Amino acid sequence: xxxxxxxxxxxxxxxxxxxxxxxxxxxxxxxxxxxxxxxxxxxxxxxxxxxxxxxxxxxxxxxxxxxxxxxxxxxxxxxxxxxxxxxxxxxxxxxxxxxxxxxxxxxxxxxxxxxxxxxxxxxxxxxxxxxxxxxxxxxxxxxxxxxxxxxxxxxxxxxxxxxxxxxxxxxxxxxxxxxxxxxxxxxxxxxxxxxxxxxxxxxxxxxxxxxxxxxxxxxxxxxxxxxxxxxxxxxxxxxxxxxxxxxxxxxxxxxxxxxxxxxxxxxxxxxxxxxxxxxxxxxxxxxx
Amino acid sequence: xxxxxxxxxxxxxxxxxxxxxxxxxxxxxxxxxxxxxxxxxxxxxxxxxxxxxxxxxxxxxxxxxxxxxxxxxxxxxxxxxxxxxxxxxxxxxxxxxxxxxxxxxxxxxxxxxxxxxxxxxxxxxxxxxxxxxxxxxxxxxxxxxxxxxxxxxxxxxxxxxxxxxxxxxxxxxxxxxxxxxxxxxxxxxxxxxxxxxxxxxxxxxxxxxxxxxxxxxxxxxxxxxxxxxxxxxxxxxxxxxxxxxxxxxxxxxxxxxxxxxxxxxxxxxxxxxxxxxxxxxxxxxxxx
Numbered sequence: 155x156x157x158x159x160x161x162x163x164x165x166x167x168x169x170x171x172x173x174x175x176x177x178x179x180x181x182x183x184x185x186x187x188x189x190x191x192x193x194x195x196x197x198x199x200x201x202x203x204x205x206x207x208x209x210x211x212x213x214x215x216x217x218x219x220x221x222x223x224x225x226x227x228x229x230x231x232x233x234x235x236x237x238x239x240x241x242x243x244x245x246x247x248x249x250x251x252x253x254x255x256x257x258x259x260x261x262x263x264x265x266x267x268x269x270x271x272x273x274x275x276x277x278x279x280x281x282x283x284x285x286x287x288x289x290x291x292x293x294x295x296x297x298x299x300x301x302x303x304x305x306x307x308x309x310x311x312x313x314x315x316x317x318x319x320x321x322x323x324x325x326x327x328x329x330x331x332x333x334x335x336x337x338x339x340x341x342x343x344x345x346x347x348x349x350x351x352x353x354x355x356x357x358x359x360x361x362x363x364x365x366x367x368x369x370x371x372x373x374x375x376x377x378x379x380x381x382x383x384x385x386x387x388x389x390x391x392x393x394x395x396x397x398x399x400x401x402x403x404x405x406x407x408x409x410x411x412x413x414x415x416x417x418x419x420x421x422x423x424x425x426x427x428x429x430x431x432x433x434x435x436x437x438x439x440x441x442x
Numbered sequence: 443x444x445x446x447x448x449x450x451x452x453x454x455x456x457x458x459x460x461x462x463x464x465x466x467x468x469x470x471x472x473x474x475x476x477x478x479x480x481x482x483x484x485x486x487x488x489x490x491x492x493x494x495x496x497x498x499x500x501x502x503x504x505x506x507x508x509x510x511x512x513x514x515x516x517x518x519x520x521x522x523x524x525x526x527x528x529x530x531x532x533x534x535x536x537x538x539x540x541x542x543x544x545x546x547x548x549x550x551x552x553x554x555x556x557x558x559x560x561x562x563x564x565x566x567x568x569x570x571x572x573x574x575x576x577x578x579x580x581x582x583x584x585x586x587x588x589x590x591x592x593x594x595x596x597x598x599x600x601x602x603x604x605x606x607x608x609x610x611x612x613x614x615x616x617x618x619x620x621x622x623x624x625x626x627x628x629x630x631x632x633x634x635x636x637x638x639x640x641x642x643x644x645x646x647x648x649x650x651x652x653x654x655x656x657x658x659x660x661x662x663x664x665x666x667x668x669x670x671x672x673x674x675x676x677x678x679x680x681x682x683x684x685x686x687x688x689x690x691x692x693x694x695x696x697x698x699x700x701x702x703x704x705x706x707x708x709x710x711x712x713x714x715x716x717x718x719x720x721x722x723x724x725x726x727x728x729x730x
Contacts, residue, residue, distance in 0.1 A: 268583060289577030292625070293617045295556060319640040327628050329581045336628075337580070340615050340636055345647070347635040348628055352607040358650070359633070 254280030
């Protein structure tokens with residue numbers, strides 16, 4: 155995809171890339187069925203009635219349908235106890251037809267998220283949030299890692315973005331994006347800075363970035379005067395105002411200085427879901 | 443300790459601090475013996491004849507003697523198999539009198555370090571290198587974490603160094619110091635940059651650091667023109683030349699600009715060992 159000319163050549167097309175990846179996953183799922191009689195399966199757990207959670211899970215199930223993964227949903231009521239969630243996970247851990255287990259966050263307040271995540275068999279941890287998988291990531295052994303940063307890395311690889319020795323700035327230090335993303339860049343020998351809401355002088359960091367990853371949920375935080383010419387920008391932020399979706403980057407203005415940039419929507423989102431599909435396939439392949 | 447005046451008031455005295463911590467550990471070990479009849483125990487494993495490994499383990503055993511922890515050594519010959527090391531670890535995992543298990547790195551080439559580390563019961567992982575403990579660290583749940591970065595954090599806390607919102611630069615991105623150290627600063631809401639041998643322009647990072655942590659093993663890498671007035675510097679590097687020990691910081695010149703600085707030797711080293719003692723005590727306390 156790199157090297158294209160024309161007005162859209164700067165845009166990292168997350169939808170097209172996700173489609174390509176899903177098509178690869180689809181072929182491999184078919185091979186697994188044909189050659190080993192294994193159909194990859196993903197079980198999702200949602201506790202309570204959060205509409206965003208339900209929407210995200212629905213998108214993941216649709217992707218499963220597209221690639222031939224069997225998706226099974228567990229919608230539990232808001233008053234489900236922690237013990238009941240853990241019991242369900244333990245049953246899913248044992249089932250040979252369940253390759254990936256995904257607990258959609260957030261969980262209701264009476265449930266301890268970390269305790270629940272710890273119960274997932276790390277080898278079935280499709281989301282990559284289990285501390286064992288996070289720890290392997292930290293020591294450079296990336297097996298099942300969080301889907302959003304992994305999807306971003308795939309996009310950069312696909313567009314032949316050099317990483318070693320580059321100055322990378324990650325804005326946001328969450329457990330699901332910022333910290334694992336920074337770790338993945340360190341594992342690839344980039345110089346990495348992580349800034350966030352406590353950072354005193356954000357511009358001083360962003361202005362020097364060769365690669366800028368933003369994941370804050372603050373609408374249009376990144377303006378054109380904050381970046382240098384030629385920067386590669388990945389926008390993993392999302393915020394809503396009156397049913398319109400915004401990224402963390404003032405896209406229309408910043409694109410003029412960027413050499414590559416992801417749009418919102420249609421950038422990181424589809425890549426996250428495609429990565430989840432890769433993970434479920436990977437777990438199923440490991441069973442052969 | 444902060445606020446002292448005079449010529450030595452800039453120096454973070456790792457030996458004095460370690461002595462204070464060990465004295466606290468000693469009292470708590472005594473209480474554990476008196477009140478619960480538990481004596482904390484550390485088992486160390488060294489494979490092969492690396493003189494540095496033997497020296498490090500000896501220092502750790504001496505510290506155990508000082509604080510009342512029972513230390514048990516397992517010196518295994520160079521040709522010990524991976525399976526034999528794992529069998530030993532599994533036996534130590536089962537023993538109630540062994541609270542901490544420490545495998546001194548590096549291991550001989552025919553042994554897979556990661557496989558061996560994975561066998562240590564994470565709750566007895568005195569060194570904090572088990573991926574499960576590393577992963578908990580990454581998500582902000584610091585239980586047993588690597589001793590050198592933990593010891594550095596203790597020293598900064600002891601000298602009342604503010605961390606939140608500060609610009610921190612870590613030079614070196616190893617699994618034992620750089621990456622866990624950066625993670626600990628992120629967990630405390632510092633803005634963190636990690637540079638290393640692949641970094642194009644090291645000065646651009648170091649010159650803006652409020653807190654600079656160096657762990658490269660490159661003698662006198664950090665010169666006075668690379669830091670700003672008032673910087674807090676921690677030197678976790680060590681290199682030897684003709685039996686003389688050097689840090690990564692050109693101490694005699696850099697101290698003029700620093701507000702606080704650790705010497706080599708007598709800075710980070712003693713703090714690492716004192717932290718190990720805290721960890722073994724912590725595991726034993728968890729058994730109550």
